Amino acid sequence: MSSNQFELAKKEYEQWGINVEAAFAQLKNIPISVHCWQGDDVAGFEVNKSELSGGIDVTGNYPGKATSPEELRQDLEKALSLIPGKHRINLHAIYAETDGEAVERDQLEPKHFEKWVEWAKKHNLGLDFNPTLFSHEKAADGLTLSHPDPNIRQYWIDHCIASRKIGEYFGRELGTPCLTNIWIPDGYKDTPSDRLTPRKRLKESLDQIFSVTIDETYNLDAVESKLFGIGSESFVVGSHEFYLSYALKNNKLCLLDTGHYHPTEMVSNKLSAMLLFNEKLALHVSRPVRWDSDHVVTLDDELKEIALEIVRNGATEKVMIGLDFFDGSINRVAAWTIGTRNMIKALLFAMLMPNDHLRELQESGNYTRRLALLEEFKTYPFGAIWNEYCEQMNVPVKEQWLNDVEQYEKEVLLNRK
Numbered sequence: 001m002s003s004n005q006f007e008l009a010k011k012e013y014e015q016w017g018i019n020v021e022a023a024f025a026q027l028k029n030i031p032i033s034v035h036c037w038q039g040d041d042v043a044g045f046e047v048n049k050s051e052l053s054g055g056i057d058v059t060g061n062y063p064g065k066a067t068s069p070e071e072l073r074q075d076l077e078k079a080l081s082l083i084p085g086k087h088r089i090n091l092h093a094i095y096a097e098t099d100g101e102a103v104e105r106d107q108l109e110p111k112h113f114e115k116w117v118e119w120a121k122k123h124n125l126g127l128d129f130n131p132t133l134f135s136h137e138k139a140a141d142g143l144t145l146s147h148p149d150p151n152i153r154q155y156w157i158d159h160c161i162a163s164r165k166i167g168e169y170f171g172r173e174l175g176t177p178c179l180t181n182i183w184i185p186d187g188y189k190d191t192p193s194d195r196l197t198p199r200k201r202l203k204e205s206l207d208q209i210f211s212v213t214i215d216e217t218y219n220l221d222a223v224e225s226k227l228f229g230i231g232s233e234s235f236v237v238g239s240h241e242f243y244l245s246y247a248l249k250n251n252k253l254c255l256l257d258t259g260h261y262h263p264t265e266m267v268s269n270k271l272s273a274m275l276l277f278n279e280k281l282a283l284h285v286s287r288p289v290r291w292d293s294d295h296v297v298t299l300d301d302e303l304k305e306i307a308l309e310i311v312r313n314g315a316t317e318k319v320m321i322g323l324d325f326f327d328g329s330i331n332r333v334a335a336w337t338i339g340t341r342n343m344i345k346a347l348l349f350a351m352l353m354p355n356d357h358l359r360e361l362q363e364s365g366n367y368t369r370r371l372a373l374l375e376e377f378k379t380y381p382f383g384a385i386w387n388e389y390c391e392q393m394n395v396p397v398k399e400q401w402l403n404d405v406e407q408y409e410k411e412v413l414l415n416r417k
């Protein structure tokens with residue numbers, strides 16, 4: 001039953017020719033790739049687990065972290081029950097299930113992810129994938145695909161090839177292509193004396209990885225750049241320019257992580273430029289606070305601007321939206337719920353803007369009206385529309401989801417050993 005508040009709010013948007021129900025219908029079909037690694041602080045389930053490395057870090061020791069695949073899936077189910085829409089789950093190779101056997105990453109096979117696929121089928125979810133080129137003794141010096149040692153490079157090349165095959169398996173089984181994204185930590189703490197050689201090695205490694213043909217009906221490849229990490233402050237081999245060029249030349253997806261740029265450099269401003277030259281793009285939506293801190297995504301100006309760029313440029317099927325944050329200082333199910341609901345909220349907010357009219361105003365040079373409307377729409381009754389969307393999608397309205405999370409924490413998370 002629609003509330004009075006919703007009907008009044010809807011009328012306000014309709015005055016501007018905005019079709020709220022059409023926005024709901026469109027929003028329902030935009031999947032967000034929810035990263036599994038928020039649930040266990042990027043630990044994974046390897047038998048011989050290494051400390052988190054690669055220049056990323058998780059802080060906080062909130063109780064109830066998932067310590068098994070079953071727990072992680074249970075937590076994901078809880079979060080998904082509070083998030084409107086049908087989404088995807090993004091896995092890393094370290095989430096393989098090997099029945100207590102230590103399997104080297106270059107030996108991973110689809111069978112090590114059978115339980116994830118079974119679960120995804122049951123819940124009608126797509127799966128995305130990432131080879132894990134960190135938290136491993138062969139990445140201990142911070143170098144992988146650009147390593148000077150050809151044996152180490154080969155190990156990681158083979159891991160990435162194995163990962164693409166796992167991605168293909170996901171896509172084939174689930175009937176929706178898997179996005180397999182390669183991110184490597186490679187870089188130097190201090191000023192390099194040669195930037196070209198490591199980049200040449202990375203290019204050659206990628207060429208080898210992608211020389212194995214995999215049907216794009218089932219698996220799409222992405223490459224993710226970075227600006228710096230802990231221990232790679234001065235130089236990162238896989239920089240933005242490197243991967244932008246590599247992706248374009250080799251018909252791969254360029255993945256932009258919103259935490260991987262200079263603090264005043266905005267991913268929202270890159271999308272239109274890149275969309276003119278790329279069929280598809282991928283995102284890791286994160287929230288950098290002073291550094292690539294991977295804070296939970298909030299409904300801030302940049303998130304809204306990213307969503308606007310996707311929506312007003314008709315790119316909802318071209319930009320594959322994934323999330324990438326990990327906060328161990330708060331309830332992890334709440335972290336997923338807050339971040340994913342915010343991403344969806346931002347998309348709805350963007351759909352409820354008079355985008356065509358605003359474009360015309362800009363084209364005709366009416367910048368006064370453009371600014372005035374952009375500002376006024378910030379206080380339009382968006383909340384009532386969002387609440388109705390949640391209601392129609394059978395998920396809790398407003399902060400009601402917190403009750404579910406708090407109960408789940410009491411009954412499940414706090415009882416974990």
Ligand SMILES: C[C@H](O)[C@H](O)[C@@H](O)C(=O)CO
Nearest residue numbers: 042056183224257284324
């Ligand atoms: C787990 C990592 O965040 C992820 O693989 C990578 O996408 C990244 O963003 C590293 O900074």
Ligand SMILES: [Mn+2]
Nearest residue numbers: 224257284324
């Ligand atoms: Mn990322």
